[in-house]
Amino acid sequence: MPTEPESPGPALPSGPPTTSSGRARPPAQAARRHALRTAPGLAAGRLAPMLSGGLPLATSDSTPDWLEPAMAANGIGSFDWDIRRDVLEGDLRACTIVGLDAVEKGRFDRSSASFLALLHPEDAPVVRRRVERAVSELGQCGAYYRTVGPTGAMRAVRFRGRVLADAFGRASRMVGFVWDATVELHKRDRADRLALLREERSRFIKEAARALSEAVTVRDVARVFTELPLPGLPPDGLVLASFEAGRVQVLGASGYRPEELAGYDRSVLPPTHPAAEALRGRAPVFCASREEYRERYPDVWEQARRTTRSSWAFLPLVASGRAIGVCVVSFDDDRELDADERTLLSTLGGLVAQSLARARLHDAEHELAAGLQRVMLPRTVPSVPGVTTAVRYLAAGSGLQIGGDWYDVVPLPGGHVGLVIGDVQGHDVHAAGIMGQLRIALRAYAAEGHPPAAVMARASRFLADLDTDHFATCTYAEVNVDYGVVYAVRAGHLDPVVRRADGTAATVPVAGGLPLGIAPDEEYRVTRFSLDPGETVLLCTDGLVEARGMDLDEGIARLTAVLAEPLADAARTGRDPLEDLADRIASQAADSSEREDDIALLVLRWDGPEGGLAAQQLRRRIGQADLARIAEVRAELRDALRRWGVAELIDTAELLSSELVTNAIRHTDRDAMFTARLYREPAADGGRARLRVEVEDESDLWPTRRTPGEQASSGRGLMLVEALADGWGVEPRGSGKRMWFELTVTPAE
Structure with a gap:
């Protein structure tokens, strides 16, 4: 393969730098001008090191007798190119190295164009360019090039030549040496392939690390692992399994039938299994053939025999000094993995172990948060005759996905119903615990029959007495089911939004007070408004109407626009239109991966008694x-x-x-x-x-x-x-x- 121009080496034994008459050469610029003016091959763009059909060198600069034995011993041939006449001559070794057999010799006319036809199309321009530079500068050149024979056979040759000038300082001849570089080129090709493979493996490790770092859940880790394209050794089967309390749980697999893994999933791992050995020793276990597997692990060979695999790599997953699982990489053919391949698999096992440990912790925290949130929020919303309610809760898209937002529907004496929406400061387990206590206290005060202002004042004193350094915003509304009258109290929270019978929606201003827990002696004022049959009141937390890049006014405008859209047809959907409305409102929230706050939503429609008329x-x-x-x-x-x-x-x-x-x-x-x-x-x-x-x-x-x-x-x-x-x-x-x-x-x- 041709390379870039090499720096001139030591002078070859091809003649002195002066002319035979002893006259000094002209300056370099004049020499280049003469050479360009007198070299026919250069003008035609056909200059290259040329070989003749094995004719002996007939110039006065022939190879010295003392050098011939050394050249013969090392398989080096010589050539001589008459630049002016564009005639090439070379010895027999040079012809053999280039690959000129008897047939080729008959076709070869000793011109530069004829020789360039022997070269690989990718190499000829490089050789021509280097020779042209050497002729113009009266210097040296050299390169690798490939020749293509009539049968398509390819060989590699290396040459080095030097341009000689005549008495007038013009380029006259190029003399030099050629030798077979096929073995050398093969070494370079192999080195290039190895370098390319190492580069691919390094890139694979980077991509695998990036993909595994982005995996959030255990399911994500299993998906990424089973889809990884291992460079240089594409496996036929992949298995990712966790290890807990002596039992194995298959998390993901590819290349295996379900029945092949059914015997291992959620079972006790035998101590003689190679995976158990890898876990005990915290080191990978490799089996290059079925015979090796049967000899080393006869007790568990029967299960492996039923598969089509012939070689395996068992990689222990160790995180923080604790074995948490194992990766199995298998092949359908016998394969003795070299040191680089084993290092690659071991590195991959370490990456998967760290990602799996992080994902298991995330899943555990998420399950804890989800369970705690379910306990804190009402499991069901009570059914109260005369009204229909719908609730939604969306956790924040980051952190523990737990917070202090809550909703509640409280049946009250006399057939009334209380609506509660609130938000405790913070988005952590502490906030969720305070929210649970406050929700129960406020529910108890409301169920005792206290008027809305008294319920809110008592809840504020209760939160202040907890001494948690947290406050909460809240809106409490008592709905008179008989007449559709709403008595609302607001403590630093959002105003309710009402959808009227004509389809319009707007916020209802409610007299507000300080958030709960700030001023225990705060007195709250009640705001009264009424509903007609079929009208809807909506209470929500600020996560629904505030987000990054959206202020409160814009969020309220978007909410009222969604609320004012036509309701779904219950006959067509088979669902209560209020449920569809709640889904539509919740879908307007930011994507779960970007949402920074929890969202609690409570929607109530006053149906009124049968016929749409209130009790008289x-x-x-x-x-x-x-x-x-x-x-x-x-x-x-x-x-x-x-x-x-x-x-x-x-x-x-x-x-x-x-x-x-x-x-x-x-x-x-x-x-x-x-x-x-x-x-x-x-x-x-x-x-x-x-x-x-x-x-x-x-x-x-x-x-x-x-x-x-x-x-x-x-x-x-x-x-x-x-x-x-x-x-x-x-x-x-x-x-x-x-x-x-x-x-x-x-x-x-």
Whole structure:
């Protein structure tokens, strides 16, 4: 194979550097100009070392007699090229080395073009270029080249020549030597192949290390191992197995039938098995043939005999000084692995061991985190008549995949339902533990029947008493299932989002307070809003609407856009549209590999009673000291009358109800019970609607109608009731009394 130009070596015995007449050569530049002007082979681009048909050298620079025996002993031939006449001459050895047999000699016309035709097409340009340079510089050149015979046989030749100048300093002749370099070239080819194989193995180790470093789970490690292309020794079978408590578990395999591995999977590894020997000695075990396997391990030969394998390599997987598994590399033919191949397999075993140990730790941590998260979150969501709920939880894409986000659905006294969504600071096991305690405490407070503000205040004090240096954000909403009224409390959390009956979606502003655990004495305000049948309220944690590259406003806008999309057809999908909606919202979250925060999602749809109409009765207890409850009851009454279809009674009913409730609270020291009922007459009887409002208390003191003066600040309540109600009265009730009034409305024609 030709190489790049070599540096000029020592002068060959091919004549003195001066002319025969003793005249000095012209300067180098003049010599090059003369050579280019007078060399016919150079002008034609055909210059190369040439050989004749074995004619003796006829020049005055023939090989000296003292050098001939040395050349003959070393198989070196000589050549002489007349550059001006483009004629080549060489001795018999040179012809033999080049491969000119009798047939070739007849075809060879001793010209440069004829000789170039003998060379390999890849080598001829290189040889020509080097000779041209030597002629132009009156210097030396040399190269490897290959000749191709008429039968396609190829041989390698090496030459070295020197250009001689005439009396005028022009290139006249090139003389030199040739010798057979086939063996030398074969050595170089073998060295090149070995170097290429080493390069491939080094590249394989780098690629295997990269692929195994990216493997996260044990399944990933098994997949990467069984798909690795081993350079130079492609195996016919690969097995990766873990070793725990004396038992083997096959993690992955290629090139084996399932029945061939069934006897080993989850079984005790025999102590005489070569894999057991490799694990005990922490060193690979190689079997080059079936005979060697049978002789060394006769006790377990029967299982190996049933396979088609003929040679094996058992590589122990050792991590942190502990044997955790074994790799088996097998071949269908007998194979005695050399030192480089064994080193390659041993290195691969070390890489697989480290990756497998890391993957097993990851799987164990993931299972621990997933189990802990399952215990902390509700296993099931209770079914409450009148509402439909759907929940989703997505763990963070990094770390232990566990955090402090949670959701809960709590059945409350009176058929109501409580919705909880929260997020404890942090994304670790500590945060998950705090979340579990806080969820249980908040659930207990809600189940006891405390109003939403009291539930949130008690939860905040509970978290502060834990003294964990953690805080939590939370939104708690109590839903009146009878009327679709929602009482929401927010502690540093996101506002709820409501999807209305017309398909629009928007956030509902809720009065907020400090996160739980920061100010134990924080008082939280309640925000009230209502739902129509079929409307949906959504609570979520910030992981759904905040991510890298997406701020909160953008996330809320995306969420409301998804929520406003048309719902799926239950008849077509066979699922409740709320479940499809929850899946669609969760799918908008960032990919699990990039998500930095947990996501908890709770969706509730108020279905209402059958027919879509709320029950036409409202009953509420008003505490003696809870004056804010009066305003809440008035608001609930407004919603109820609007839903019952008697909105024209709202103003009058609200005013009179407020008077009766205020009278009961002011003049007694007990709680009051407020009840509103709507009665409808049949259409045949006119279809009138009659609203009856009752306020019960436990006082025996009856109200007295008075006529207050112009400057009096009280005493007009019963006057308003008498003037505006269609009927009113006071009835005894055991230890107390019941005040009532009625309003009637006749449907329009």
